[in-house]
Amino acid sequence: MIFLNPAVLFGLLATSIPVIIHLINLRKLNRVEFSTLAFLKELQKTKIKKVKLKQWILLALRVLIIIFLVSSFARPTIESVSLAGVSSSAKTSSVIIIDNSFSMSVVTDNGSHFNQAKSTIKELIKNAQEGDEFLLISTSDKNENYNFTRSINSIENQLNGIEITDISGDLNTALIAAANSLSNSNNINKEVYLFSDFQRGRIFNDEKELQNLSELFDEQVKIYLFEFSKNNINNLAVTDFKINNQIFQKGKPISFSATVTNFSKTEQNDAAASLFINGNRMAQSNLSLEPDAAQIINLETTLNETGMLEIFVELEDDDIINDNRRFTAINIPEQIEIIIFTDEAESSNFIELALSGSQTSGNFNITKKSTDQISAINLNSYDIVFLLGGSKNINLARLKNYIKSGGEVIVMPSGKAAPNVFQNLLNEIELNLNASNIGELNKTKNYYSFEAIDFEHPLFYDMFEDNSKPKIDSPEIYFYMKINSAGLGKSIISLQDKSAFLSEYKIGNGKVMLFSVAPVLSWSNFPLKGVFAPMVNRAVYYLISETIEGREHIAGDELIISLTDRAIQNLKVLKPGSREEIINIDTLNNRRTIQYGGTETSGIYKFLSENILIDYFSINTDPRESLAEYADEDLIEDYLSKIGFNGNYYFIETDDDYNSIIYQARFGTELWRLFLLAALLLAIIEMIVAKNSKKDIAELT
Incomplete structure (x- = not known):
């Protein structure tokens, strides 16, 4: 047994108090002589022995009350493992995985799932002990080399820098990175904290991709799965957007087809879908959808502009707004x-x-x-x-x-x-x-x-x-x-x-x-x-009229820009939200193509050299991220079994006392409630014994 709060044990010094009081209150009983009644002397001796026994019992009870009371505040715990060195002072390597896909943007009374996850992570970090190390992984992260850090400030800065993205990463990829990192750690305690809404289709992409991680995840590794609200949500999403024309000409009609899917469990009526070209609303259509149904709507307008045309179809706001837009683009030369x-x-x-x-x-x-x-x-x-x-x-x-x-x-x-x-x-x-x-x-x-x-x-x-x-x-x-x-x-x-x-x-x-x-x-x-x-x-x-084929990608995809026969020294990337990025071509060893992976936000990406458009791409969200179906505990357990995880795992919901669950999992079962109950029972017994003892003393005096 160990104590999670051993400093409180100094309170055991208070056990000396009843001993001192007992010694002070000890007094010698007055002798009363009965010259003619000898048997009364024997009776007196018997009662004196009885009083002394009760006084010793009272002393023991009072000492035990203090011991159990102080011990309960010291949080006694039965260790879950018996390895040497496993105690509250053992160092811990913790990998924190946070799902920052846009489905985590759902807002509840306590804020968005994503912000709740970040707040919980900050609390966990604050409770770290000296020597603990952390590693933070987001599901949108493309990094392949991770390093633990003992700096609380560093991990907090990393956490503050993570935001919701349109990239739909799977949890399996993040867990593989966690397994590789933990396998290189020498600390006794190894833990994974997984914060996600556990969408059914985003745990892994394909069962063929699953690896046996049993050699990387030993039996001492613990996984804490923080599950966020799985209440029904209202979510319509644009899951496809196509241009029906293949010839684009100013003054001529152009037609679009948009697929709208109702991922809600309730019917959605009179939803509006609007077509925008270069920020101007050009057409609108209303639709109604049954639960889990999809509908193709046609939107038509006349092209009034030349040049680069950024086009998107947009739905009204609902519980998830990132999938309410879908983008495409065409380029009609002015000359x-x-x-x-x-x-x-x-x-x-x-x-x-x-x-x-x-x-x-x-x-x-x-x-x-x-x-x-x-x-x-x-x-x-x-x-x-x-x-x-x-x-x-x-x-x-x-x-x-x-x-x-x-x-x-x-x-x-x-x-x-x-x-x-x-x-x-x-x-x-x-x-x-x-x-x-x-x-x-x-x-x-x-x-x-x-x-x-x-x-x-x-x-x-x-x-x-x-x-x-x-x-x-x-x-x-x-x-x-x-x-x-x-x-x-x-x-x-x-x-x-x-x-x-x-x-x-x-x-x-x-x-x-x-x-x-x-x-x-x-x-x-x-x-x-x-x-x-x-x-x-x-x-x-x-x-x-450049074909759209090859220019439409999912957020997180890597783009390939051809520089064939172009004397280019640098490229300016115009990203959604008026953000800019410069790529220096001189550092690319004269390659005729470049790869660009900064596609974390849906929208239109334009690549220019000296203000001349070199290439452009439309980036959209993965429709799988819009699916409001969540994995239950059985499905998650089945997944953990398939990857060969043999350690302990714990499901934690938002209203659970996660600190207690983690402490209990890390150090064993806490006994403070039993110790406190024992102290109360001993106090009751002490009161009864003390009352009887007073009567006996009164009879002797």
């Missing part, structure tokens, strides 16, 4: 830089007319060059490259690199292109297609026509007045390059012989749209058809 390479001037005439005669021609800045100049031009200065044919000696290495790094190119034969020259062009840009000429120039009596058109392609989206019955009048094609796109690209328009009239190819990070006819009248009457100019213009907007 579209177009360069046309051709080996003969007349081949590009109709292309120039189509671009300059459109309603959006003011957005186009067109440059025209000869194909033999292509190796001397900085293609990164242009949004779209038109390549019409090519000479035999053309060097397309720069064009190939431009495409692979994300450039967009429209390729057509030139009016006088020979099949072998056009074939060489395709090979140079790594389009491994076989091209052969079909038909005769200017033979208007014999022509070929369109056979199949993929009207589902974004190129034709909203092109027709009646989108339910789209129709294109086929041009008369006299001469063309027969191209089979099967297995390499996507055929958008095919001819009667199944070859591709218009096809699309992905090369590296860029795209190529390939026409099989030259834009001249000797090949076809395509340039005279009403569909020619809209198709050329929409091809431009389709290619510059």
Whole structure:
């Protein structure tokens, strides 16, 4: 048995008080002689012995009362283990894991779960003994190297620096880090304090990831699981947000689909979802949802701006606000830089007319060059490259690199292109297609026509007045390059012989749209058809409308920014909330890509160099963090069993006396209540004995 408050034992000196009083009050009984009644003397002797016995009993009772009373305040405890050195003075290594995911932001009468956890941790730290060491881990932490500290100020500063984030970390990852750290500790007491709401889906990501930690967690390790309120909460969340268009153009309609999920256990009525573009409310829709149901809503508006557009859909505030927004972004260049390479001037005439005669021609800045100049031009200065044919000696290495790094190119034969020259062009840009000429120039009596058109392609989206019955009048094609796109690209328009009239190819990070006819009248009457100019213009907007794919991530993901062919010394990161960060490229050993991991907040992240937008990403919350289903004790025990934890664990709720639970777990079962009860019982017995003793003394005197 040990005492958790041994200093109080100095109070045992008070046991001398009843002894002193007893000695002072001792008095010699007066002798009364009865000359004729001898038997009364024997009676007197018997009573004197009885009185003396009661006085000794009273003395013992009073001493025991003081001993039990003082001992109860010293907190006697039966140790739970019998290892040498285990006592209240043993040093402790404590790993504190705090769940700082946004589900911990739920507010109760006592404040948010997260703030309650921080307050409890601060109290635990204050109760630390000399030599105790601490390690603080948050579930959003990506650190792989942790070190214990004995500095209370240091651990408090770390705790104050932890805030709620949009990162949804799992508890298993944090426990692995705790196990590795404790396995290197030499202290006898090893403890893990876990503060979480224990969402069912966030204990671990996949059962395949679970490791056997029995060699790291020995049997003496204790885990204290602080469970926070599991009351029903009202929570609607935007769990998905998509742009339905693939061509973005100022003055044109744009449509969005948002999925809203009711994670509450009650029906939610007349909830409002609003669409914002660059901070301006553009559309709104109301919805009602049954418990655990989801609904897709459509929001439409007209694009009134160019440039970088930050877009989000937002719900009204509820118990969890972090999942009420979902973000996306598009970039519509205010001025579209177009360069046309051709080996003969007349081949590009109709292309120039189509671009300059459109309603959006003011957005186009067109440059025209000869194909033999292509190796001397900085293609990164242009949004779209038109390549019409090519000479035999053309060097397309720069064009190939431009495409692979994300450039967009429209390729057509030139009016006088020979099949072998056009074939060489395709090979140079790594389009491994076989091209052969079909038909005769200017033979208007014999022509070929369109056979199949993929009207589902974004190129034709909203092109027709009646989108339910789209129709294109086929041009008369006299001469063309027969191209089979099967297995390499996507055929958008095919001819009667199944070859591709218009096809699309992905090369590296860029795209190529390939026409099989030259834009001249000797090949076809395509340039005279009403569909020619809209198709050329929409091809431009389709290619510059950067795909959202690869730009949407979950909070905590690592972003990869490509710097290919860009002379950049530093990057400025514009983060949500108008925060900025500078990345020095010089320190990256001339790598052509950089990795960025500071995505703890949902929103739009923009990467700029000298105020030029290099790349951008939309960061959103993990829908699993919105799920209001919590693990019960059986599920947690099953998880601990799967990771091979053989120590003791204790579930602690917010209204429990956690200090007592921890002391009892650490040092054993406290007996102060029993000692106090024993003192009270002894006091009652003392009163009875003292009363009887007084009567006996009175009879003798």
